[in-house]
Amino acid sequence: xxxxxxxxxxxxxxxxxxxxxxxxxxxxxxxxxxxxxxxxxxxxxxxxxxxxxxxxxxxxxxxxxxxxxxxxxxxxxxxxxxxxxxxxxxxxxxxxxxxxxxxxxxxxxxxxxxxxxxxxxxxxxxxxxxxxxxxxxxxxxxxxxxxxxxxxxxxxxxxxxxxxxxxxxxxxxxxxxxxxxxxxxxxxxxxxxxxxxxxxxxxxxxxxxxxxxxxxxxxxxxxxxxxxxxxxxxxxxxxxxxxxxxxxxxxxxxxxxxxxxxxxxxxxxxxxxxxxxxxxxxxxxxxxxxxxxxxxxxxx
Amino acid sequence: xxxxxxxxxxxxxxxxxxxxxxxxxxxxxxxxxxxxxxxxxxxxxxxxxxxxxxxxxxxxxxxxxxxxxxxxxxxxxxxxxxxxxxxxxxxxxxxxxxxxxxxxxxxxxxxxxxxxxxxxxxxxxxxxxxxxxxxxxxxxxxxxxxxxxxxxxxxxxxxxxxxxxxxxxxxxxxxxxxxxxxxxxxxxxxxxxxxxxxxxxxxxxxxxxxxxxxxxxxxxxxxxxxxxxxxxxxxxxxxxxxxxxxxxxxxxxxxxxxxxxxxxxxxxxxxxxxxx
Numbered sequence: 001x002x003x004x005x006x007x008x009x010x011x012x013x014x015x016x017x018x019x020x021x022x023x024x025x026x027x028x029x030x031x032x033x034x035x036x037x038x039x040x041x042x043x044x045x046x047x048x049x050x051x052x053x054x055x056x057x058x059x060x061x062x063x064x065x066x067x068x069x070x071x072x073x074x075x076x077x078x079x080x081x082x083x084x085x086x087x088x089x090x091x092x093x094x095x096x097x098x099x100x101x102x103x104x105x106x107x108x109x110x111x112x113x114x115x116x117x118x119x120x121x122x123x124x125x126x127x128x129x130x131x132x133x134x135x136x137x138x139x140x141x142x143x144x145x146x147x148x149x150x151x152x153x154x155x156x157x158x159x160x161x162x163x164x165x166x167x168x169x170x171x172x173x174x175x176x177x178x179x180x181x182x183x184x185x186x187x188x189x190x191x192x193x194x195x196x197x198x199x200x201x202x203x204x205x206x207x208x209x210x211x212x213x214x215x216x217x218x219x220x221x222x223x224x225x226x227x228x229x230x231x232x233x234x235x236x237x238x239x240x241x242x243x244x245x246x247x248x249x250x251x252x253x254x255x256x257x258x259x260x261x262x263x264x265x266x267x268x269x270x271x272x273x274x275x276x277x278x279x280x281x282x283x284x285x286x287x288x289x290x291x292x293x294x295x296x297x298x299x300x
Numbered sequence: 301x302x303x304x305x306x307x308x309x310x311x312x313x314x315x316x317x318x319x320x321x322x323x324x325x326x327x328x329x330x331x332x333x334x335x336x337x338x339x340x341x342x343x344x345x346x347x348x349x350x351x352x353x354x355x356x357x358x359x360x361x362x363x364x365x366x367x368x369x370x371x372x373x374x375x376x377x378x379x380x381x382x383x384x385x386x387x388x389x390x391x392x393x394x395x396x397x398x399x400x401x402x403x404x405x406x407x408x409x410x411x412x413x414x415x416x417x418x419x420x421x422x423x424x425x426x427x428x429x430x431x432x433x434x435x436x437x438x439x440x441x442x443x444x445x446x447x448x449x450x451x452x453x454x455x456x457x458x459x460x461x462x463x464x465x466x467x468x469x470x471x472x473x474x475x476x477x478x479x480x481x482x483x484x485x486x487x488x489x490x491x492x493x494x495x496x497x498x499x500x501x502x503x504x505x506x507x508x509x510x511x512x513x514x515x516x517x518x519x520x521x522x523x524x525x526x527x528x529x530x531x532x533x534x535x536x537x538x539x540x541x542x543x544x545x546x547x548x549x550x551x552x553x554x555x556x557x558x559x560x561x562x563x564x565x566x567x568x569x570x571x572x573x574x575x576x
Binding site: 163 | 356358374375376377378380382384389390392393394395396399400403404406407408409410411412413438439440441442452455456459465
């Protein structure tokens, strides 16, 4: 029997038998996904502005190490994941003020976290599906207490971002001038890293450590291709993130595959479409300029 | 231009700045009055930018005191406008020109970046004042270097500062934009009596506005009008080597400063950018 028979392959990727009953089973995951989509969509533009995309990856690997350690020792996985990501976020925040230092710290932390995580998984004699899920995402794992904890942490992140929004934007795009105007740039940077650590830890529970970027970075990167409005950018980014993850869960439901390929594919396709739209607009002329020609003339 | 009766906006007393054993300047006494335009000149590494950082409270004097509006300086101050060296905004920065100017008014406030009607109208006036109304809604990264620098001037003056600190704001701008941006800074000073401390390696674009010069070189400094300081014998003494200052068609060219060629020096930019 050929496991890659066309018909089989297709139904393994997309299957919709007993869909209604399955939907009830993953209700919690869909809610969790939507909440994480909001978190990812809101924090994403800041990750981009602060040039922290690579840092997200570093944080997520240490978060993975924490989660797999928690799994091995039988403690709360989300808590373990949070310890790992907080540690990474603070290390990167404190020692990586400059981009170059930051990148080298992340590059040092990342393989160490991954290796540590794999060690804990290898020592673990438990069910392998659960373990694999930490890396590539899982949908049936969210029980009620977990959903409550995940939502609570997400609310902390969202509230934190809403409170810091304006000074954080200022500090992210122009730290020198923001500091000159009395914005507490250093404090904001550390607090932001803490929020990023929290967001990463909760995201890993659903999309897995390897693919957190598709939730925290890709939607914002896509939004920034099509708009420069400070209001529209986070809104679009949230819409893209929620679409990716909820859409990914719904599609993954029928097939027997992990959810991450679905989430990452949707998220990637949105990005590609946004890039094309952005490139077309750039070709047809500068965006948002009143009377481009007149403006140019008056400036010469 | 400068108001000599009003109390100084900025005061330094016996101020010294040193990193370890390397002393940048010492025993600096300086008063900057409302409406005064002070150009800070000198080669690289003499502590011009560090002077601005001490005024902003980001670096500490090793000795002496520094006060702004009679108060010791703190970490950042909203009565100070700061125009940094030109640094282009990243492609994709999710901000428009007007958002950047609004930061000059309320960028320090917590919460969402929603501006009140009053702030929006104020931003409109600032946009008009810096001649940026045409590209008010354009993403900042799509603007040319000169346009971005105009927006930065707008951001710095939007908060009605008492003091403008400018760190090489004309660097990498073409002559036309150099003139435009320095005229904007001068206009702010004329209209509102804002004092200006202007760090530059080339005094020529702002020469007609400058009241006094602070020249830093070789661990020494001189303060005075351009005519008093920018003279062959003064600079020769500071540099400890014969230096020649040439005045030609309203421009000043300094020849013979003992520096690696191309690093700073008035000659490079003076001749390279001379008017046609």
